[in-house]
Amino acid sequence: xxxxxxxxxxxxxxxxxxxxxxxxxxxxxxxxxxxxxxxxxxxxxxxxxxxxxxxxxxxxxxxxxxxxxxxxxxxxxxxxxxxxxxxxxxxxxxxxxxxxxxxxxxxxxxxxxxxxxxxx
Amino acid sequence: xxxxxxxxxxxxxxxxxxxxxxxxxxxxxxxxxxxxxxxxxxxxxxxxxxxxxxxxxxxxxxxxxxxxxxxxxxxxxxxxxxxxxxxxxxxxxxxxxxxxxxxxxxxxxxxxxxxxxxxxxxxxxxxxxxxxxxxxxxxxxxxxxxxxxxxxxxxxxxxxxxxxxxxxxxxxxxxxxxxxxxxxxxxxxxxxxxxxxxxxxxxxxxxxxxxxxxxxxxxxxxxxxxxxxxxxxxxxxxxxx
Numbered sequence: 178x179x180x181x182x183x184x185x186x187x188x189x190x191x192x193x194x195x196x197x198x199x200x201x202x203x204x205x206x207x208x209x210x211x212x213x214x215x216x217x218x219x220x221x222x223x224x225x226x227x228x229x230x231x232x233x234x235x236x237x238x239x240x241x242x243x244x245x246x247x248x249x250x251x252x253x254x255x256x257x258x259x260x261x262x263x264x265x266x267x268x269x270x271x272x273x274x275x276x277x278x279x280x281x282x283x284x285x286x287x288x289x290x291x292x293x294x295x296x297x
Numbered sequence: 298x299x300x301x302x303x304x305x306x307x308x309x310x311x312x313x314x315x316x317x318x319x320x321x322x323x324x325x326x327x328x329x330x331x332x333x334x335x336x337x338x339x340x341x342x343x344x345x346x347x348x349x350x351x352x353x354x355x356x357x358x359x360x361x362x363x364x365x366x367x368x369x370x371x372x373x374x375x376x377x378x379x380x381x382x383x384x385x386x387x388x389x390x391x392x393x394x395x396x397x398x399x400x401x402x403x404x405x406x407x408x409x410x411x412x413x414x415x416x417x418x419x420x421x422x423x424x425x426x427x428x429x430x431x432x433x434x435x436x437x438x439x440x441x442x443x444x445x446x447x448x449x450x451x452x453x454x455x456x457x458x459x460x461x462x463x464x465x466x467x468x469x470x471x472x473x474x475x476x477x478x479x480x481x482x483x484x485x486x487x488x489x490x491x492x493x494x495x496x497x498x499x500x501x502x503x504x505x506x507x508x509x510x511x512x513x514x515x516x517x518x519x520x521x522x523x524x525x526x527x528x529x530x531x532x533x534x535x536x537x538x
Contacts, residue, residue: 222363225358
């Protein structure tokens with residue numbers, strides 16, 4: 178089952194920031210990392226990652242730089258997470274965690290994964 | 298680079314319509330780098346090169362989606378596909394201060410389905426005023442079927458309703474279902490009723506609104522025609538895509 182566009186909307190930025198938190202990368206590699214780890218859950222065109230990368234760059238959450246790779250003749254644009262991006266990632270992940278917890282509390286029962294009710 | 302990749306990138310950049318030559322070059326180079334690496338990987342995995350090229354293009358996404366995604370924010374944004382966003386936005390879907398489209402959302406919106414502070418169209422949802430076939434408004438609606446605080450139309454439903462069939466707390470019209478009469482109505486309803494212009498002025502107001510709507514629709518069609526012509530000038534297949 179692939180995640181719908183509406184589910185992905187607003188979360189793709191956090192996903193890209195999470196990939197870049199592991200180190201500088203470039204467009205194709207970022208898409209590969211996303212697809213490898215999402216195991217078919219993401220169904221976005223590979224090219225659609227670039228508008229999001231450019232938007233993150235405009236917001237200064239990531240920084241892009243063209244660099245020459247010795248083995249290749251052509252330069253390639255590498256993206257790095259900025260301190261502002263790292264802060265945004267933390268905030269995004271915390272929002273996710275909160276959302277997952279709420280969904281599990283309300284909808285978990287329907288799929289048999291509900292947490293036992295809290296007892297004080 | 299293969300001809301198919303060049304053609305694909307031409308189409309992406311046509312939709313993107315970037316103004317700075319430097320930005321055009323870098324955006325294009327980045328996409329080309331992606332596609333080339335993808336093709337090399339597929340070929341290394343045993344896919345024939347020609348198949349690899351088309352698979353890479355297919356997985357990259359439709360040129361209109363990728364290209365319009367790359368487009369910079371602009372004051373006037375006109376698109377032939379997807380959602381236009383700008384101060385003035387024109388497209389199949391439009392979001393802007395002034396939005397014209399099949400589905401439009403804006404301060405002032407026009408279109409098949411329009412949502413805004415002021416909205417005109419087939420179906421309109423508005424905060425202050427709408428003029429539409431079917432209109433729902435927090436403020437006033439002047440529509441075939443109007444549902445609003447102050448509703449005027451063929452069928453009008455509201456706190457104050459005036460129409461062929463008026464249903465409301467204070468209603469008037471050919472057939473009126475009204476809770477109050479003007480004599481018994483609370484002052485607030487009378488105050489709302491007083492916003493209604495003289496009935497004799499309604500035809501003139503209607504003509505004025507038709508003219509405004511016509512101008513906006515003509516602007517939308519002209520904008521879309523220009524965008525289509527621009528795309529056709531770059532690659533005729535873009536229009537048929």
